[in-house]
Amino acid sequence: MKQLVPAFFAVGAIMALTGATVFITGWIYAPYIYTIGAGFIALAQVNTPVKGKSKTLKRLRIQQIFGALALILTGTFMFATRGNEWIACLTIAAILELYTAFRIPQEEEKERA
DSSP states (O other): OTTHHHHHHHHHHHHHHHHHHHHTTTOTTHHHHHHHHHHHHHHHHHTSOOOOOOHHHHHHHHHHHHHHHHHHHHHHHHHHOSSSHHHHHHHHHHHHHHHHHHHHHHHHHHHHO
């Protein structure tokens, strides 16, 4: 499974980006593509091991998983709502994912030193 995690993340990221981009055109399969991609991203992030024992790293991992769940919630909003509510949820998920993407490696480096 460890070898599949980067592949799941890469395929999921491409699918989520494609689904979110094409959703604006009104294509009926776009939410399906996005939601499957978001599921792959969440699966990859849940199966990524934590490389440290600090409370800060554990907190950041929880935030990262929460961001992945927000990506999946965005797919639910694509199906359930008629407006652009999904964009707000996607923005929150993207901010959480971006923050943890920079902070987790920084904290892991602090622990190694």
